[in-house]
Amino acid sequence: MTENFDQSNADRAAAGQSEYPDLSVGHVKDWAVGVPGIVHSMVPAVRQMGVVRSAELLTSMNQKDGFDCMSCAWPDPDHRKIAEFCENGAKAVTWEATPIKIPSSFWAENSIDDLLGMSEYEMGMKGRLVEPVFKAAGADHYVPIGWDRAFEIVSDKLKSLKSPNEAAFYTSGRTANETAFVYQLFVRAFGTNNLPDCSNMCHESTGTALGEVIGIGKSTIAYDDFEKSDLIIIMGQNPGTNHPRMLTALEDAKENGARIIAVNPLPEAGLMRYKNPQKVRGIVGRGTVLADQFLQIRSGGDMALLQAVSKRVLEAEAAAPGTVLDHDFIDAHTQGIDEFTAHLAGLDEQAVLDATGLTVAEIDEVARAYLSADRVIITWAMGLTQQRKAVDTLKEVINLLLLRGNIGKPGAGASPIRGHSNVQGDRTMGVWEQMPDGFLDALEAEFGFVAPRAHGADALKAIEGLQRGEIKVWFAMGGNLVAAISDTAAAEKAMHGTELTVQVSTKLNRSHAVVGAEALILPTMGRTEVDMQETGPQFVSVEDSVCAVHGSHGRVAPISDALLSEVSIVTRLARATLGDSVPIDWAAMERDYDQIRLHISHVVPGFENFNSDVRRKGGFVLPNGPRDSRTFATRTGKAMITVNELERLERPAGRLILQTLRSHDQFNTTIYSLNDRYRGIRNGRDVIFVNPEDLAELGIEDGTRVDIFSEWRNEPDRVLRNFRVVSYPTAKGCAAAYFPEANVLVPLGSAAEGSNTPVSKAVIVRLVPVAVQVPVP
Numbered sequence: 001m002t003e004n005f006d007q008s009n010a011d012r013a014a015a016g017q018s019e020y021p022d023l024s025v026g027h028v029k030d031w032a033v034g035v036p037g038i039v040h041s042m043v044p045a046v047r048q049m050g051v052v053r054s055a056e057l058l059t060s061m062n063q064k065d066g067f068d069c070m071s072c073a074w075p076d077p078d079h080r081k082i083a084e085f086c087e088n089g090a091k092a093v094t095w096e097a098t099p100i101k102i103p104s105s106f107w108a109e110n111s112i113d114d115l116l117g118m119s120e121y122e123m124g125m126k127g128r129l130v131e132p133v134f135k136a137a138g139a140d141h142y143v144p145i146g147w148d149r150a151f152e153i154v155s156d157k158l159k160s161l162k163s164p165n166e167a168a169f170y171t172s173g174r175t176a177n178e179t180a181f182v183y184q185l186f187v188r189a190f191g192t193n194n195l196p197d198c199s200n201m202c203h204e205s206t207g208t209a210l211g212e213v214i215g216i217g218k219s220t221i222a223y224d225d226f227e228k229s230d231l232i233i234i235m236g237q238n239p240g241t242n243h244p245r246m247l248t249a250l251e252d253a254k255e256n257g258a259r260i261i262a263v264n265p266l267p268e269a270g271l272m273r274y275k276n277p278q279k280v281r282g283i284v285g286r287g288t289v290l291a292d293q294f295l296q297i298r299s300g301g302d303m304a305l306l307q308a309v310s311k312r313v314l315e316a317e318a319a320a321p322g323t324v325l326d327h328d329f330i331d332a333h334t335q336g337i338d339e340f341t342a343h344l345a346g347l348d349e350q351a352v353l354d355a356t357g358l359t360v361a362e363i364d365e366v367a368r369a370y371l372s373a374d375r376v377i378i379t380w381a382m383g384l385t386q387q388r389k390a391v392d393t394l395k396e397v398i399n400l401l402l403l404r405g406n407i408g409k410p411g412a413g414a415s416p417i418r419g420h421s422n423v424q425g426d427r428t429m430g431v432w433e434q435m436p437d438g439f440l441d442a443l444e445a446e447f448g449f450v451a452p453r454a455h456g457a458d459a460l461k462a463i464e465g466l467q468r469g470e471i472k473v474w475f476a477m478g479g480n481l482v483a484a485i486s487d488t489a490a491a492e493k494a495m496h497g498t499e500l501t502v503q504v505s506t507k508l509n510r511s512h513a514v515v516g517a518e519a520l521i522l523p524t525m526g527r528t529e530v531d532m533q534e535t536g537p538q539f540v541s542v543e544d545s546v547c548a549v550h551g552s553h554g555r556v557a558p559i560s561d562a563l564l565s566e567v568s569i570v571t572r573l574a575r576a577t578l579g580d581s582v583p584i585d586w587a588a589m590e591r592d593y594d595q596i597r598l599h600i601s602h603v604v605p606g607f608e609n610f611n612s613d614v615r616r617k618g619g620f621v622l623p624n625g626p627r628d629s630r631t632f633a634t635r636t637g638k639a640m641i642t643v644n645e646l647e648r649l650e651r652p653a654g655r656l657i658l659q660t661l662r663s664h665d666q667f668n669t670t671i672y673s674l675n676d677r678y679r680g681i682r683n684g685r686d687v688i689f690v691n692p693e694d695l696a697e698l699g700i701e702d703g704t705r706v707d708i709f710s711e712w713r714n715e716p717d718r719v720l721r722n723f724r725v726v727s728y729p730t731a732k733g734c735a736a737a738y739f740p741e742a743n744v745l746v747p748l749g750s751a752a753e754g755s756n757t758p759v760s761k762a763v764i765v766r767l768v769p770v771a772v773q774v775p776v777p
Contacts, residue, residue: 019119020674023684025703025726030267031287032240032247032678033087034275040665041090044672048098053556057093057528060555061085064617068542068552070096070174070527071667072243073418075223075544078618081278086244091665091672096506096526100127101559107133107142115513120483120740121671123508129523130560137517147564147572150520155576157473157500157518164191164452168462168471171197171431172478173420174527176540176552178596179566180422180429181604182589183477186574188430188440189449189582193456194471195433198479198668199423200459201486205385205755206416207427209394213640215633218424219546220413220626221377227252228411231373233366234291235263235302235397236383236761240270240678241664243417247274251288259369262291264383265299265659265731266689269678293365298357299657299734300387300649300762305363306396307646308352311344312367313403324371326405333630334402336641343643355648357731375411376401381419383659386761391754392644399641407639408630418545420668421527425543428604428622433458442603449582459485460756463748466494474516475502477566480509483669484739486746486758489718504569509669510740524566530554531565534591538565541597541614543622549607550619567593649762651733655711656694659761660739660746669740676738679728688767689728689736698767702727706767708737710745718745722770735765 045054060066062076062084069085071092076084085093106126112135115123132150133142158167169187171180187195199207207217214220226232226249239246250260251274262271271294275287282288297305317324330337353360370376378397384390397414398407406412418424430439433456440451457465463485465471474495482491495501498516505512506526512519525531531538531554539553564572571586578584589596594611601610606622613620625631632639651657662668663676663685675682679689688708695702708720720742730736737745739760750759 020684020686023686023724024682025687026680026682028680028728029269029678031273031275032270033244033277034282034287035277036677037087038277041087045090045094048094048100053097057097057555058083058085058090061089061093064550065553067527067554068421068550070421073173073421073424073545074243074245075546075548076550076618077223083278088241088244088667092667093528095124095670095672097528097556098127099559101130102127102508104131104144107144111140112513112515113140115508118513119671120510120669121674123510123512124670126508128507128559129505129521131523131562133521135515135519142519142521150522151573151576153518153520154475154500154502154573158190158577161472165194165456166471167192167473167475168194168196168457168465170459170462170474170476170479170481171195171426172476173198173418173423173426174478175426175566176422176542177425177429177549177600178540178593179477179570180426180431181600182567182570182574182596184430185443185447185584186570186578188443188451189447189574189578189584191452193433193435193452193454194462195431195456196459196462197423197426197431198420198484199427200756201484201758202382202419203385203416203423204458204757205390205752206394208755209391210398210414213395213398213634213642214407214414214626216624216626218624219415220407220624221415222546222621222627223249223548225377225411225413226250227256229253229258229375229377230411231259231261231369231376233261233263233376233378234271235378235380237379237381237417238264238268238270238661240268241662242381242419244270246417247290248276250274250290251276254288254290259292259373260290261293261295261366261369263295263297263302263305265297265734266736267294267296267729293369295358295362295366296731298355298731299659300389301356301358302384302387303389303393303396303644304352304355304646304648305358305366306393306400307344307347308349308363309367309370310396310400310403311347312364313371313400314341314344316371325403329405329630330402333632333639334641335636335638336643339643340399340641347646351646351648355646357733370400375409376404376406377411377413377415379415379417381417383761386752386757386759388649388750388752388759388762389647390752390757395642395644398639402639402641407626413627416545422542424545425541425549428543429600439603446599446602447582447584449584458756460748460751460758463491463494466497469497472499473502474498474500476511477504477570480511480669482514483510483743486743486750486760487718487748488740488744490748504566522569523563524569525554525558525563527552528554528556529558530556533568533593538593540593541619547622547624548619549614549622551614567596652764654698655764655766656690656735657733658708658710658735658737658742658745658763658765660742661736663738666738681726685738685741686723687726687737688723689726689730690767691730691732691734692727693732694735695725695727700725700767700769705770707770708745709766709768710747711764711766712747712750715747718747720744725767
């Protein structure tokens with residue numbers, strides 16, 4: 001195959017020169033947080049924000065009268081500590097609340113090509129965006145403009161389109177409920193359901209699978225269920241980096257006698273041992289061992305493991321009828337047990353072992369743990385959702401839980417962990433390209449316009465629409481799509497073909513450099529900042545991973561008086577674009593966010609008393625049929641035990657299965673530093689982690705510089721140039737590299753069946769040593 005993409009800095013790579021000349025590789029950690037967690041939280045905060053600002057913000061973060069962390073969607077306990085934040089949360093606040101501003105002179109000094117030459121890290125460190133800027137057609141620089149002119153540019157372009165479907169409106173998970181609701185309202189009043197969002201790239205598989213089999217695409221547990229559980233199975237996630245506050249909940253569970261099983265291709269520090277920095281033993285002792293059993297599974301083998309455990313549960317029932325399965329629950333609340341039992345009777349044990357890379361003894365141990373536990377939680381993240389068979393794999397999670405009634409009782413249930421602060425709330429508020437008719441009916445009744453009914457484009461379909469020239473305007477409420485989505489080269493080429501790109505952002509990122517003929521950047525307030533409107537200071541709300549909704553109150557003055565809130569940007573754009581064509585009082589919603597919440601209370605189930613409920617200390621919890629009453633809003637009215645065909649991910653000879661992952665100093669595509677201390681990486685990101693046995697078989701030594709080629713069907717190879725090989729204890733046959741850099745290797749057409757989520761955890765790659773080697777520190 002030939003290549004169709006060269007990573008940026010191609011000339012340097014071709015010369016054998018690293019983008020990160022000071023890269024070094026040290027020891028892998030077997031524990032997370034401790035004193036280093038405190039140091040790495042506080043030193044950047046104090047250095048960039050000062051002592052007073054740091055103290056004010058960090059002690060307000062995730063508090064009942066404070067602001068919600070803009071990082072992960074981990075839920076808050078009812079009883080909160082003074083320091084209710086993690087290292088990455090502190091870094092997120094520091095990143096957003098920095099007093100550094102991008103000056104007006106920056107735009108004259110830096111062309112679009114200059115921006116394209118910057119890394120994500122470099123762009124983020126430039127400071128906060130504080131004024132609207134516009135790149136005109138044919139120009140190579142952004143220039144500052146006023147807000148009225150900015151809204152005029154967007155509205156004129158939208159009104160000039162032949163069809164509303166020629167525009168797409170993307171949403172990032174940081175968008176609060178109130179913004180998300182008025183945003184989707186504007187988009188639908190404009191006339192399209194083209195509402196791709198970041199969930200399309202992460203937990204869409206969760207929503208698809210759980211929505212079908214239990215009637216709701218959300219968690220079925222509450223925060224307190226962790227400490228009530230007997231067994232917690234953690235699959236395809238790295239809590240120590242991606243949601244570190246989860247470690248405290250796991251520690252509480254261990255102290256109450258729970259057993260923890262971790263299933264992952266890499267032995268992440270946060271799965272092994274936790275040194276709680278708010279306890280003495282976390283500072284001076286060894287901390288708490290978390291995983292009682294670690295299963296180093298082959299990438300893509302989770303479905304086989306789940307089926308094998310379920311088969312053992314069914315075999316135990318057959319050996320002692322009436323003593324293993326929860327027959328009362330199964331008979332009253334489920335459908336499909338007979339078909340499922342018959343299907344698993346034919347499960348081939350060797351196929352399971354080949355798919356998982358595990359031993360019979362390891363799988364037997366998991367089954368024994370499950371059988372001995374009365375209350376089981378299975379929790380997961382993108383290690384499961386970004387696989388080709390992700391939807392079926394997650395159905396198998398539910399199958400296993402249903403066998404012994406582990407849904408709808410304390411300490412048990414399904415627990416998808418969302419990776420972005422309000423990504424779940426955005427979906428609840430209607431940011432989805434295929435909202436059900438019931439929601440659209442309520443929207444029409446509340447606002448008096450006809451909502452479009454044809455399903456719109458998700459993230460991958462939007463890129464395809466851009467490629468075909470069908471989508472001409474790209475509007476993004478936050479986020480960094482071209483860096484986040486798969487097939488970087490294809491995505492960037494598609495975005496360059498637009499007539500107008502608009503990004504609503506707090507700081508610079510790659511998507512500001514990958515522009516259409518015309519481009520706008522609209523700066524907005526951060527979650528830490530006080531949102532002052534005509535009726536006084538406003539607050540917003542978010543929904544966390546366990547369906548809890550609570551307020552978020554800004555604490556510090558905006559970095560610039562010129563900034564507008566996200567709500568102001570949406571409502572003013574709606575007025576400029578729609579005028580009096582729809583009977584919606586956008587100005588009233590901007591003046592007083594209670595008006596937005598009043599509308600939400602008439603449209604969205606569970607929010608009937610939104611304005612009063614959200615003002616309660618700690619907020620409120622949305623109704624959840626499976627959790628609250630063991631009711632399941634499926635097509636049959638029962639939870640569906642399903643039959644799913646096992647499919648092994650094949651690895652050709654001389655190839656590896658690559659997964660993309662975050663470094664520790666990273667949140668999605670935002671890079672806080674060039675270090676990943678748990679994995680021993682410092683001052684660089686151009687690394688690929690490979691099992692030492694695989695390196696020996698490939699004849700490649702640790703420290704070698706390689707080009708990474710991904711192979712997909714009959715398409716030309718994609719290539720990532722000049723990455724340092726790091727000998728690392730990954731699962732045999734599996735490798736890992738950081739996103740967004742490695743997203744270039746993920747084919748646009750490689751998507752999960754049923755959810756269309758990019759398959760970023762199963763990329764077939766080959767490694768080719770570069771011709772010129774550089775010294776390895």
